[in-house]
Amino acid sequence: MERPTASDYGANYGTVNPVYGIPAPAIAAAPATSMHGPSAPPANMFDTVPGYEGTVAGGGGGYLPPPMPSVPMPVPEQAPSPPDWHIPSISEDRARQAFATYVSSKCCYSSAPVREGVITNMESFNTYRPVDAGVQPAPGPWQIAVQPPAFFQEHKQTIKVPYTSSIKNCHVCQGKGKNPCTTCAGAGNRVCTLCNGSGYRQSDERCVNCNGRGRKNCSSCSGSGSCQCDTCRGKGKLLVFINLNVKWSIEKDEFVAQDSSGLRVEKLEEVSGKELFKDAQNMVYPVRGFPDVSVAQASERFVRDHQVKNAQTSRILQQRQTIELIPITKVNYMWKGKPYVYYVYGNEFKVKAVDYPDQCCCSVM
Template structure:
């Protein structure tokens, strides 16, 4: 299978910058004490390991609302490979060079059913078909039977005869010529019905093969991301929840965010866009999409039984991360 390098990407587009005015962030979640306690109630109810009574007893002393950011870049690409294919030909129309010149693999129209989703498609390249006699059977459609080597006969496969021949061999006696059951030493070949020849498996008895060029188009969605936050919440949790989309760009080729008020987001957007620009040399970029999500994070400080601790509420789903919350003994599930 031959990999076909993609054509060069158009260079007429001029780089642009993303204006920060288009990405002004509004407060997306301002939780009060009642909402924080309700989120903890729901979290404790989902797990048998946490004490539900402890939620009632705890006292919330402070709430600190933060905002984390999850930046993602998706690059939707395609690769094209060609391979010569052969199938039995039993007649019918042939789309050969007489119908027109063969198309270049990248000139064949093929679109993804859904952008930013992995997919693979196979198709014939137009005007590449031709028919030739099968090399294996020399166009006859049949070959010498491998079971009887063309004689049409084979040794009797009767189990009794086989057992007797093995017994004679072990006893040192002369092997019996005839089967005690069918009284024959040889019988008609079961693979070719005594004809000595069998249908060619390459052309399936047709005697001809149709050869054509098959094109395989593989669509791949590459994604890279960056999480910005100032809390102690593990960053991987940001990838499991949703936030508010404060900026989205969907183009043939996106341009890095360069003027957002948070420099770390700008720097990592530039880094990731440049990595994708050079990261897929054998693939053609079809489309790119970048998004910046603002994810609400609330740090809840509480006291419980003379102990001070905290837990986190994050995402619009209001998930809870509470590694230090009191729990009861439970061997049937893991403690986060």
């Protein structure tokens, strides 16, 4: 008897650079390791979302047991009409006003281009990011609709939980968008390798590599002393949300009725049998009236134990119960006046000979 279960639901906190709009599946673990700070975001970086208490921030997951079964929600008769996707754009006056404010903040900029410039064209390049935390309560982990795979197939899926997204300062660069350069330790320059910092190559000949300075601008940071933060890609912000890890698994139990033939039970795993009974539904019933009482008892035990073992930790989607007849024939024969035995078993007619009487031994030295 086997059945897939929707189990091991765990919630991870994902982070992704919001500048790229709606993310593909968010990374379930922390961002790429940086040399400038901790590899995992601190726990206080994440908001508390009702229904997800106790899950692990920054990846790793946490188990969330299913709620008690309830009556399914009715399906709406008609889908709501889509909203009017009107995307606003700024006017020329607003663009010119913003330009004037920018120029006035620069002491060396003349205001003539603002006054005399003529706007010839305006193009909108809007981008979008799903910041939805607080818009409405996030659905519980067992309320999120997930398309299951075909029955009796194992599968894993990661889903971004709706209404858990928010923008936070990058924990690696503290929201600055850059970190001290690791090549020059933030100095912006390094000792010249040709003159070893002296500024001269031979006697009084000035070093042409560093122009006699003894140091050269760092090539990694172009002399600025800092580099773009790899975690937030220089934006200083991260989109933080919860990832839900969904796992469908198969739990299988087998029972082999007592065989008095003498053939070892493990041999039966090598062959197939004839299917006598098969039942698959949301919840199967124990087999009744089977000729072998031990099989009926095993069926009743499996149904009971599976329900007790899995109902508290997962949702049972489908169960399947199968009874197979494996043919076993014990053949007794005589050879040179002595009795021997061999077995023929399975649909493949495999043979197991016990103490085969005529054997030779081959060895290589």
